[in-house]
Amino acid sequence: MKRGDFSMLQEKMVVVQQRQLTADVFELTLQGKMATVKATAGQFVDVKIPDPNLLLRRPFGITQVDPQTKQLRLVYRVVGQGTAELSQVTPGTHLDTIGPLGHGFPTDFLQAGQRALIIGGGTGIPPLYALSQQLVAQGIEVTHAIGFGKQEQIFYEQEFRALGDVHYATDDGSYGFHGHIGLLLDAADFAKTDFAAVYACGPRGLLMAVNNRYRGHPHAYISLESRMACGVGECYACVVPAQGQQKMYKVCDDGPVFATGEVEV
Amino acid sequence: MKRGDFSMLQEKMVVVQQRQLTADVFELTLQGKMATVKATAGQFVDVKIPDPNLLLRRPFGITQVDPQTKQLRLVYRVVGQGTAELSQVTPGTHLDTIGPLGHGFPTDFLQAGQRALIIGGGTGIPPLYALSQQLVAQGIEVTHAIGFGKQEQIFYEQEFRALGDVHYATDDGSYGFHGHIGLLLDAADFAKTDFAAVYACGPRGLLMAVNNRYRGHPHAYISLESRMACGVGECYACVVPAQGQQKMYKVCDDGPVFATGEVEV
Amino acid sequence: MNRLAVDLPGLKLKNPIMPASGCFGFGQRYAEFYDLDQLGAIIVKAATLEPRTGNPTPRVAETTSGMLNAIGLQNPGIEAIMTEKLPWLQQRYPALPVIANVAGSAEADYVAVCRQIGTAPNVKAIELNISCPNVAHGGLEFGTEPEAAYNLTKACKAVSQVPLYVKLSPNVTDIKVIARAVEAAGADGFTLINTLVGMQIDLKTRKPLLGNRTGGLSGPAIKSIAVRLINQVHHVSKLPIIGMGGVMNAADALELMMAGASAIAVGTANFSNPQACPDIIDALPAAMDQYQIKDLPSLIDEMAVDPA
Amino acid sequence: MNRLAVDLPGLKLKNPIMPASGCFGFGQRYAEFYDLDQLGAIIVKAATLEPRTGNPTPRVAETTSGMLNAIGLQNPGIEAIMTEKLPWLQQRYPALPVIANVAGSAEADYVAVCRQIGTAPNVKAIELNISCPNVAHGGLEFGTEPEAAYNLTKACKAVSQVPLYVKLSPNVTDIKVIARAVEAAGADGFTLINTLVGMQIDLKTRKPLLGNRTGGLSGPAIKSIAVRLINQVHHVSKLPIIGMGGVMNAADALELMMAGASAIAVGTANFSNPQACPDIIDALPAAMDQYQIKDLPSLIDEMAVDPA
């Protein structure tokens, strides 16, 4: 049987830690070979929930990788049956995982010393943490604008603050700017800065706002979500229409990261 | 909501012990209220396997009950997916169980000092152990004729020997009489005794042999198996034709114990 | 006000949940688990003119998230049902509406049973089973041919003292033509879906496992098919629908109602959990809160205006 | 001797396992998981005359032990398939038999695609998709009407350079009449089953979750229906059947073969486990030992003599 040296990995990763961050957000640390292969921030993994009733895998952005300890971290919100069951998984369990999948955030064009803006909301934040780490390692000065519903939903605050400026907006005003993230960008001085790159991930409203606001920007990127079946680019489940073209992009394979103006959000 | 005081119990029983008896036979000890209600040997419980894919419950004869410790014991063989998964269940797990179900072996007619013959094979033996205990407690002298494929499949030998005479038959002759149980009964002296009651449970061939041999006996009983859905007598899945009548009996509710000559085995 | 109350032809239900035909018998054993008066109604096992002994065993097989059954309409016959089964329910649960499931091999049988069964004081509606996949004659034949369905419904309607619901089969190319035929014949409502025809092979013998070779597939495996068919019938008819197919919990029940059902029958779930019906009834208010449903009549009205 | 080898019209298979159409694209990404030369064959994604962008999203939903899809035959069109997709496979896996799935809105489209696609050197057979439930025109219409199925098959057979397998729909009252029509029109074999039409409702919006409202149900939930339909077709025709529907493991593959299939396509399982096909191929010999199956041809012969 020829198996083995293929570029996509399918691996039973070991759960080494499951940590609850907020009422419904969990951080899951997995260990395995997948943490040692080169991945770009914005790429994702597709996890088989250990329940035979649930046939489809669940995609999650990679939050952090440490090739040394072979650890890969995901942060996810419990929204339905799959994530609810995932949150019950205990250390030692093996989780069948494929990845790293898709195309992440382009950062190669950036020079050390340049500035980048990261805009995130809710569970769009996990892959942005990987991105911010990557940018800081490249010598980029990163500003973060992060939106949540309310203060108690915020997670990874210390982690982001350790990497650069962080501006919070909450819908109910319980922390930081009062209002959604689009309004924060309108109101805040920092958003007038000329960023060499802009990156966003979060709910659809946020992505639409960023897609419009930074349409002309040469290096503005948004990361999308879409319901998937294969997760690898072969079933056409996850498509998104190309902006102004009779054409479909696959979120799992052409994305999940797209340039602003590239797709119909 | 009126729930509560109903005669059939549905209960999440706690697994207190799971013990492997042979290569594929396990003994499962459950704890709960069900162990304290009056049950007759030959009655069974219907267990929900904790796998959402498996909708139907699995019926198992009650092997032993101890109202003091509230423990109820099952002995089962791994034959398919449900029993394979059951064998993985660990102490502390809750198993949704209904019971006690069906009608067990009649013993009321027996007087202390009378003799009874118990004939069992393979996984027909578990309910017979409960029966033998009950008979011995009634002061009955019990003789056991027990068949297995080969010696290493035998379980509960000490348990049965503690209750009375035990005659083994193995198909390959590796222990006791060489041949199946019908041949043992033909050959052995003890089978010529005039037993006040005969009880059998085991594979179909054994039940057919007993059904024929003791057809005229006033107190000979066999316990049947049948594929079930409801387990309680309301779906007509588990039926068996009445002998010589245009009529069906329900194994779950009219049985699983029938008098010889009563049903078409 | 009772948020769960639902009114259908012949049926004033305090909640929309009832056991499905054949999965609850006449309720006697389930009454040993809980008080049947908790139920919205009870659909009892099929009644035929003569007693039936049903199909050869095995009659059930388990499939992934489903099951096959080929009971073959075993039942004690209309006489025993009128003199024993229905009176038992009437005596203990006089307020519990009974829906009588009626089956047969020929039109005359169906008509004879319909004529009698509606005279039982607790039978508030008839469910005409034209969709049993497990009998050689009758059943499915009537449910797959619009003309046969029309004629049978009309004949039964003429003799039934109570509203007539017709139980539709999913084993058809176009359920809409059957539904329209049944409505034109004067039915008061629909119940759907009956089971889908399936087969399991025993790998050891290489033969079908069920004594009847094929059986009817039920359970969560078929829920999405039930949702689709209920929705299709809801689009072509204003008659009320009692929906069923794979309902295991309150969310499933609401999903079928959003597809177009006004009440819900629960079949296979009873086997997994004998208290499935009261559990679903208990869980409905919280599930309704979660999805901002004030009460079921308003949900039904909303879906009637703008079918999903 | 290779116990797994199976011979079908146009297809010399070293094993009976192949990915099902639409669940594996043209294999490019799966080739990054394993060597596609392990496969018996590959059934590629539907080809239509013109490129298609498919249905609105969401296109997939999960059901209990199944899934719904309403991709809507998105594909790059016959030209790109002939110049890019098939050559990619030809170049890397010259020995891998390809079965080309052909779809269209009208007879002329189907015919045009059949005429061309069989000229690709690696296309060893065509699978005529007359059973796609997810497009407004073509697809299911041809698969539910015996006359339409006959005419389309006949027209396509006349222009196809390779054997023609017709993919049957489970969404019919009687699959036997469709199978007979297709056989009479000259088909070389059948593939079945395609998906069953289902629907899921999003309880939050009270609307169908899929952009197309309905979708095709696949996965273990439908296996027993596949077994029944394969067996029914096997009873009325001697043509070979490529069976599919809910196959997740080697035992499932053997069950479909005992029902009457000569080879097996694996669809939804690829999404749970991208290496589902090689895993099943690896597991087949042990499963055959367990059930005393010497080799697959003898199993197929045995089932042909005495259909389950």
Ligand SMILES: Cc1cc2nc3c(=O)[nH]c(=O)nc-3n(C[C@H](O)[C@H](O)[C@H](O)COP(=O)(O)OP(=O)(O)OC[C@H]3O[C@@H](n4cnc5c(N)ncnc54)[C@H](O)[C@@H]3O)c2cc1C
């Ligand atoms: C590329 C990508 C990266 C993602 N990264 C993260 C992350 O880092 N953290 C996080 O919390 N969530 C992330 N998501 C969303 C996450 O995949 C869903 O929340 C999750 O699949 C829900 O599963 P469930 O069973 O709990 O929900 P259910 O609603 O029960 O799931 C039913 C089906 O819908 C699919 N589904 C439901 N919501 C979504 C969604 N938003 N996107 C895609 N499929 C969905 C499920 O995968 C499943 O197939 C990401 C999604 C994508 C596409």
Ligand SMILES: Cc1cc2nc3c(=O)[nH]c(=O)nc-3n(C[C@H](O)[C@H](O)[C@H](O)COP(=O)(O)OP(=O)(O)OC[C@H]3O[C@@H](n4cnc5c(N)ncnc54)[C@H](O)[C@@H]3O)c2cc1C
């Ligand atoms: C009244 C009664 C008492 C029983 N007592 C015992 C006991 O004490 N110890 C023991 O080991 N076994 C006993 N059995 C048999 C036991 O129920 C089956 O071995 C078990 O259900 C197999 O489940 P499975 O999932 O492993 O097998 P599978 O073959 O995967 O099961 C598939 C389906 O078939 C049913 N089934 C399979 N075999 C049988 C069978 N022999 N009888 C009834 N249903 C079956 C299963 O319940 C399930 O619904 C008893 C059966 C009955 C009816």
Ligand SMILES: Cc1cc2nc3c(=O)[nH]c(=O)nc-3n(C[C@H](O)[C@H](O)[C@H](O)COP(=O)(O)O)c2cc1C
């Ligand atoms: C064991 C069994 C017996 C059934 N008997 C009948 C019957 O007698 N009459 C009838 O109309 N439907 C019968 N049905 C069909 C159910 O009433 C119901 O339509 C079907 O099972 C789908 O619902 P479910 O998925 O909730 O089980 C039976 C179903 C099962 C599983």
Ligand SMILES: Cc1cc2nc3c(=O)[nH]c(=O)nc-3n(C[C@H](O)[C@H](O)[C@H](O)COP(=O)(O)O)c2cc1C
């Ligand atoms: C996402 C998806 C896309 C499909 N696309 C096609 C297709 O293009 N052509 C076709 O004939 N069948 C298509 N099918 C049907 C499958 O080929 C197969 O017949 C069906 O899924 C049953 O097999 P399974 O249960 O193994 O998935 C598709 C199925 C799925 C799940």
Ligand code: FES
């Ligand atoms: S999920 Fe299959 S192509 Fe994207």
Ligand code: FES
């Ligand atoms: S299993 Fe339902 S009547 Fe016996």
